[in-house]
Amino acid sequence: xxxxxxxxxxxxxxxxxxxxxxxxxxxxxxxxxxxxxxxxxxxxxxxxxxxxxxxxxxxxxxxxxxxxxxxxxxxxxxxxxxxxxxxxxxxxxxxxxxxxxxxxxxxxxxxxxxxxxxxxxxxxxxxxxxxxxxxxxxxxxxxxxxxxxxxxxxxxxxxxxxxxxxxxxxxxxxxxxxxxxxxxxxxxxxxxxxxxxxxxxxxxxxxxxxxxxxxxxxxxxxxxxxxxxxxxxxxxxxxxxxxxxxxxxxxxxxxxxxxxxxxxxxxxxxxxxxxxxxxxxxxxxxxxxxxxxxxxxxxxxxxxxxxxxxxxxxxxxxxxxxxxxxxxxxxxxxxxxxxxxxxxxxxxxxxxxxxxxxxxxxxxxxxxxxxxxxxxxxxxxxxxxxxxxxxxxxxxxxxxxxxxxxxxxxxxxxxxxxxxxxxxxxxxxxxxxxxxxxxxxxxxxxxxxxxxxxxxx
Numbered sequence: 001x002x003x004x005x006x007x008x009x010x011x012x013x014x015x016x017x018x019x020x021x022x023x024x025x026x027x028x029x030x031x032x033x034x035x036x037x038x039x040x041x042x043x044x045x046x047x048x049x050x051x052x053x054x055x056x057x058x059x060x061x062x063x064x065x066x067x068x069x070x071x072x073x074x075x076x077x078x079x080x081x082x083x084x085x086x087x088x089x090x091x092x093x094x095x096x097x098x099x100x101x102x103x104x105x106x107x108x109x110x111x112x113x114x115x116x117x118x119x120x121x122x123x124x125x126x127x128x129x130x131x132x133x134x135x136x137x138x139x140x141x142x143x144x145x146x147x148x149x150x151x152x153x154x155x156x157x158x159x160x161x162x163x164x165x166x167x168x169x170x171x172x173x174x175x176x177x178x179x180x181x182x183x184x185x186x187x188x189x190x191x192x193x194x195x196x197x198x199x200x201x202x203x204x205x206x207x208x209x210x211x212x213x214x215x216x217x218x219x220x221x222x223x224x225x226x227x228x229x230x231x232x233x234x235x236x237x238x239x240x241x242x243x244x245x246x247x248x249x250x251x252x253x254x255x256x257x258x259x260x261x262x263x264x265x266x267x268x269x270x271x272x273x274x275x276x277x278x279x280x281x282x283x284x285x286x287x288x289x290x291x292x293x294x295x296x297x298x299x300x301x302x303x304x305x306x307x308x309x310x311x312x313x314x315x316x317x318x319x320x321x322x323x324x325x326x327x328x329x330x331x332x333x334x335x336x337x338x339x340x341x342x343x344x345x346x347x348x349x350x351x352x353x354x355x356x357x358x359x360x361x362x363x364x365x366x367x368x369x370x371x372x373x374x375x376x377x378x379x380x381x382x383x384x385x386x387x388x389x390x391x392x393x394x395x396x397x398x399x400x401x402x403x404x405x406x407x408x409x410x411x412x413x414x415x416x417x418x419x420x421x422x423x424x425x426x427x428x429x430x431x432x433x434x435x436x437x438x439x440x441x442x443x444x445x446x447x448x449x450x451x452x453x454x455x456x457x
Contacts, residue, residue, distance in 0.1 A: 011060055013106065014061075018060065025046070026048050061079060087115070088162060093121055095122060095123045107119070118143045119144045123149075124153065125150065130146040185235055186269050189268035189297070190271075190274060193274075200304070203340070204343055204346040205349065230350040231350070238264045270297065275304065277306050277312075292330075298356040298360040298402070299435060300335075301333045301335045306338055332428060334352055355434065363400060366396055368431075369397060372426070390411040394407075395407045402437045403436060403439070404441065405441065406442075407440065407441070408443055
């Protein structure tokens, strides 16, 4: 989709502080920051503000003047795509290292793009480094800006000059105004084991090479956002780092990736659980599904690589039975069999996203809720206590995202998981709620003889 906001691409060698600079501009810790070079591989998008104006910032992987591997070549391609998208380029260099031939080589390539170019001399943490950063004038440009992303020095002066040249807030076209009036985007976290095909799914949905896709397991280390429009509805796709078994998390950066993936789940409305159909439902898939379910997110199960695995299954029903057997705690999640490689059924995922999101926000009228609740309870009463029947007096839906219900009872401590599952199944049968978890809170009805107690699930 075209954006009504200006775009600034952050480009530079590995370990010059691009991600720290990116995080400073957007005002939150989105990109992973680590002293080890080459942490950021894909493009990462964020929204920054300057004196009430908004603009989009793209963080890119470290650019190597000479590519020595297929992965580095792909990273370089991502940088090129980011520059092509951008209205200006923020070329980040390291004040503490000074001028390098590699910096000059990258600078010359950026000049050739004919994009407005600003040299951001990062890590200029004191006055001495600010003065020494003037050596970068040998590039032949006056747009030299010493900054300290870590200490927030020089950022204001840089953005002032950027705003003068672009400007940061562009005039919106009629079509852009229409897009801007759409509902808030549905945030979708794409989760799964490393190499399950998460990035390939995102690329297929976007119909372009948005993510780096490589045969190296765990190529995506950071969570990356992509905004798209499908049938005039906005969707924010978050491709997350593959979550590994705890025993295989040997490096600090891998731990950060897990944290990043879990944070992406936290801020999502819907999760796509990508499963490699050839591998099936492994212990790690169960763990990831548990992460999503614990956080009460709407969920879609995506069996990817179906073109390679369909010979191992007789039918979709066989897959459904396997899910019911091994993933029974998320049996509410719809299943779709896709192939990111061939594109088979991939764009049906969008329809499922909107369907489950609608159920995630669904409210039931109190009168309808209580009518159905009494029928459910009468058909199958809750467990009794010491021979005394447990009564459910009434219920009320108190919130959505997920749908949350409070039930007033004489004995909140006697309800159990099995009975809650029974109620949930009945609610789904009568009201829908496909793809969304349900949350139940049991409270003791107020009386003059005791305090109110509650139990939530």
